[in-house]
Amino acid sequence: MTEPLLSVQDLRTYFRTSAGVARAVDGVSFDIAANESVGVVGESGCGKSVTSLSLLRLIQRPGSIEPGSKIALEGTDLLALDDEAIRRIRGNRIAMIFQEPMTALNPVFTIGAQLAEVPRVHSRISKRDAWARAVEMLGTVGIPDPAERAKSYPHQLSGGMRQRVMIGMALMLSPALLIADEPTTALDVTIQAQILELLSELRERTGMSVLLITHDLGVVAESTSRVIVMYAGEIVEQAGVRELFAKPHHPYTEGLMAAMPRAGTKRERLTVIPGAVPSPYDWPTGCRFHERCPYAWERCELEHPPLYQIGAGHVSRCHLAVEPARRNAPHVPLAARTGAGA
Amino acid sequence: MRRLLAGRLLQGLAVIWLVATLTFVLLHLAPGDPYSYLGDRRVDPAVVAGWRHRYCLDEPLPAQYVCYVRAVAGGDLGYSVTQQRPVRDVLIEYVPRTIELMVLALLATFATGIALGVVQAHKRGTFADWGSRGITLVFYSMPDFWLALMLVLLFAYWIPIFPISGMENVITATSDGRWAHAVDVGRHLVLPVTTLTLLTCAAVARFQRAAMLDVGRLEFVVTARAKGVPESAITRHHILRNALLPIITLAGLALPSLLGGAVLVELVFSWPGMGYITATAVSSRDYSLVMSSVLVTSVLVVVGTIAADMLYAVVDPRVRPT
Amino acid sequence: MLVLRWLSAAALVVIICVALWRYSHPRARATGHRAVFARYAAHPSAVIALFTLIVMYTIVAFAPWLATHDPIEIFAQEFANHPPSREFLFGTDFAGRDIFSRVLYGARFSLIISLLATAIAVVVGTAYGATAGFVGGKLDTAMMRLVDAFLSIPRIVLLIAVGTLWAPLGVTSLVLLLGLTAWFATSRLVRAEVLSLRERDMVAAARALGARDLAIVARHVLPNVLTPVIVAATLGVAGVIINEAALSYLGIGIPDPSPSLGNIIRDGSPYIATAWWVALFPGIALVLTSLAYNLAGDGLRDAMDPRQVDR
Numbered sequence: 015m016t017e018p019l020l021s022v023q024d025l026r027t028y029f030r031t032s033a034g035v036a037r038a039v040d041g042v043s044f045d046i047a048a049n050e051s052v053g054v055v056g057e058s059g060c061g062k063s064v065t066s067l068s069l070l071r072l073i074q075r076p077g078s079i080e081p082g083s084k085i086a087l088e089g090t091d092l093l094a095l096d097d098e099a100i101r102r103i104r105g106n107r108i109a110m111i112f113q114e115p116m117t118a119l120n121p122v123f124t125i126g127a128q129l130a131e132v133p134r135v136h137s138r139i140s141k142r143d144a145w146a147r148a149v150e151m152l153g154t155v156g157i158p159d160p161a162e163r164a165k166s167y168p169h170q171l172s173g174g175m176r177q178r179v180m181i182g183m184a185l186m187l188s189p190a191l192l193i194a195d196e197p198t199t200a201l202d203v204t205i206q207a208q209i210l211e212l213l214s215e216l217r218e219r220t221g222m223s224v225l226l227i228t229h230d231l232g233v234v235a236e237s238t239s240r241v242i243v244m245y246a247g248e249i250v251e252q253a254g255v256r257e258l259f260a261k262p263h264h265p266y267t268e269g270l271m272a273a274m275p276r277a278g279t280k281r282e283r284l285t286v287i288p289g290a291v292p293s294p295y296d297w298p299t300g301c302r303f304h305e306r307c308p309y310a311w312e313r314c315e316l317e318h319p320p321l322y323q324i325g326a327g328h329v330s331r332c333h334l335a336v337e338p339a340r341r342n343a344p345h346v347p348l349a350a351r352t353g354a355g356a
Numbered sequence: 357m358r359r360l361l362a363g364r365l366l367q368g369l370a371v372i373w374l375v376a377t378l379t380f381v382l383l384h385l386a387p388g389d390p391y392s393y394l395g396d397r398r399v400d401p402a403v404v405a406g407w408r409h410r411y412c413l414d415e416p417l418p419a420q421y422v423c424y425v426r427a428v429a430g431g432d433l434g435y436s437v438t439q440q441r442p443v444r445d446v447l448i449e450y451v452p453r454t455i456e457l458m459v460l461a462l463l464a465t466f467a468t469g470i471a472l473g474v475v476q477a478h479k480r481g482t483f484a485d486w487g488s489r490g491i492t493l494v495f496y497s498m499p500d501f502w503l504a505l506m507l508v509l510l511f512a513y514w515i516p517i518f519p520i521s522g523m524e525n526v527i528t529a530t531s532d533g534r535w536a537h538a539v540d541v542g543r544h545l546v547l548p549v550t551t552l553t554l555l556t557c558a559a560v561a562r563f564q565r566a567a568m569l570d571v572g573r574l575e576f577v578v579t580a581r582a583k584g585v586p587e588s589a590i591t592r593h594h595i596l597r598n599a600l601l602p603i604i605t606l607a608g609l610a611l612p613s614l615l616g617g618a619v620l621v622e623l624v625f626s627w628p629g630m631g632y633i634t635a636t637a638v639s640s641r642d643y644s645l646v647m648s649s650v651l652v653t654s655v656l657v658v659v660g661t662i663a664a665d666m667l668y669a670v671v672d673p674r675v676r677p678t
Numbered sequence: 679m680l681v682l683r684w685l686s687a688a689a690l691v692v693i694i695c696v697a698l699w700r701y702s703h704p705r706a707r708a709t710g711h712r713a714v715f716a717r718y719a720a721h722p723s724a725v726i727a728l729f730t731l732i733v734m735y736t737i738v739a740f741a742p743w744l745a746t747h748d749p750i751e752i753f754a755q756e757f758a759n760h761p762p763s764r765e766f767l768f769g770t771d772f773a774g775r776d777i778f779s780r781v782l783y784g785a786r787f788s789l790i791i792s793l794l795a796t797a798i799a800v801v802v803g804t805a806y807g808a809t810a811g812f813v814g815g816k817l818d819t820a821m822m823r824l825v826d827a828f829l830s831i832p833r834i835v836l837l838i839a840v841g842t843l844w845a846p847l848g849v850t851s852l853v854l855l856l857g858l859t860a861w862f863a864t865s866r867l868v869r870a871e872v873l874s875l876r877e878r879d880m881v882a883a884a885r886a887l888g889a890r891d892l893a894i895v896a897r898h899v900l901p902n903v904l905t906p907v908i909v910a911a912t913l914g915v916a917g918v919i920i921n922e923a924a925l926s927y928l929g930i931g932i933p934d935p936s937p938s939l940g941n942i943i944r945d946g947s948p949y950i951a952t953a954w955w956v957a958l959f960p961g962i963a964l965v966l967t968s969l970a971y972n973l974a975g976d977g978l979r980d981a982m983d984p985r986q987v988d989r
Contacts, residue, residue: 070582101585102584104581104582104583105582105585106584109582109583112578117574117575118575118578119576120580120597120598121576121598121673122597122672122674123597131583135583135589136584169673374823375830375831378828386843387844493972494969497965498961498968499940499961499968501923501927502943502961505947506957506958508950509950513950513951612829612831612832612833613832615835616832616833616835619834620928635928637842638838638929639929641845643842646842647839649835650836653831657830657831657832661830
């Protein structure tokens, strides 16, 4: 069993404000192997973005990664590194792309300059060579007429092209891991497909791993081989993509899948998960999903479930793993009954 | 770009024309006319009659207005009774000195203000931040003439390192070499420029601080960090470039207050600029001179604002018409 | 005797402050105006500023009662330009007048004049800006060009120009002059608010219900405009105070021997090297007042804008 590329153990990122302590990420552990594509799904507020930012130590005041967390890149603990060392990792061994390319790119610099900046902050490359590599990368990501385009500004490009530029920027130094935080959410469906296609092509070519964060199960089904489902700052289910779609275990995962609008099915109304994501300042006791769960019973309110092993490479944070019979008695969730949440 | 400039120039001309009309209205509404208050100066009545004729002061209102606008457009701003020569000549002599003072004050104010704002944003919440904000606000709340007086007291009388007033030492100006003369004028400039800078840098610093914080929250800063750009380069390169944009606009807006500040500061330091002349023309009711300074300062402000707008277009690619 | 008067003035200040304190910390959760006041009270600098203003206005309200001497009384020449002493707390000026009393009366003049002038500026600016914003089109552009023209003239230059033309100025003229030169920025502010509000649904709804334009402006638009105007007005008072002092310093303000903070400084100006106390104390009064208004204005701005991100 080769050592994983990235190993996260008990990551906890808390935000301490005057309103209290927000436990945005509360004990998340997972591994990413080399040349693997992993997806992280969940609604907004579940902690997936904070997790990804934590990996590169991009969390700013008032948030901080709690002691006891461990993030190891090929054995090196990233949390123990000093500022300069982590800076050398960013953009170099681990790169990240963001959701909104319009705001994620600096509006007053040309895209060529922003691409060229990456090799220039990490090595003593000349301006001209860096620019040449930037133009080359623009071609690789599918921007037509790259030499001319390199001189344009972000606002002169379409959304899809900007996202390609972002991907190019991330790939300049051939990182081992690319973290993509909702890369297609802001794009049209057709462009979405193109971007995902580009990502998988590049992955095959370079052998890098991808951590794809999204709330869209469809994206995950297409582009990843393993899926992590997050809820309320924790991982609630993890499985290979086919296994997850065929046999979802956690009621939250079931709910997410049922909520997906699917062409070809005759349904009058969309199924929704009643209630709303709880506040990170105040996670519910016991199982954090119990108020919205159609199967919950007394145990769920009292006992916080650990990650049970469901099958090979499939874990689920749900007491149904040890009391499967309860699944036959669905009822109206607490949240729907009391009208709590939106 | 050229279209932008043309548009701005037209707007500027409209504003200047409005100001000229305004000065005309004020002159007309005031008691008497520009040449009726001669005090105890002896002026040949024939000369006075000549002025009245030249500026159409005895004709009906519309004709007077046309006469006035034509004169102003041609650069003829009347005759100064206190200086005994055409206003235009007075301005040609005194305005450059005000501009000298202005430019230095503008540079010093913005350099200090921007530096302060950047530091304050960087050290947000610390003593350095709110301490410096407090101090600059105290200076900002001071009357310009009083601060000038206090600085004279401190650094010209009690600790005599700078000259008390004036622009130059007459002896140095006439007999010593050019370099010595330049240094001498420089010494005379220190206190007035310091006064103006202390007064205005608070506003610039506050603006810059807010701009840095606003920009610092934006997405592309996170992207830059994720690329591995060092923190210092992020502040210097990514944030500052964007945060400077509103400052350019501020420069345009700050011009009137800097020019206004010059009047009293020039008076206290006897710096022979346009403000000084205006302030001293008050008691002698030299209407032509006072009104001309209104017009001239307005022109300077308009020019400055246009320059600021064009500079903004140069710096921010989003504003340029494609 | 005088000490007793000062003590009672201090007691009055304490009573006012306690009352305001109770108002800002109610038992139940504050809503509406009280919520704004509570937010304001959370800023220490703003609270100190308000306290300073209360102290100042209380003192100047009772100036005749609290002054040590008659402000225009000339004491014997041998007392001229004397430094601060037990008899003359802030010293005397070149004419042998007590600076302390002059500063008290001068502050009274400056503080009240500036309030009146700012009130005029607010009314004129709001009316002008609201009209321009509401009417729109060519008239709006023309009105705003005029404002641009005024704003391109440094305020002190404009004040000097008008002051020269109409010298000497009486108190009424002075207030009008100060007020009518201070409304330009406010009008721009109000116009911007009106423009953004005009497009909003509530105005369309009111129109659909048949309300007349003026009524719409009064009932729907103006209350929303109030917030930035109040902040601008508070900050504006500071500016007017300084400008009034500047005019007095130049000799265009109220004539001698009536004291105004500006003309006391003017009196002390030629003797700055030897009798520096004459110019010092009125200046300190000016700085304190202006600073207090600036801090109060900032505090108001933060308190009234619920969307403030932490600075």
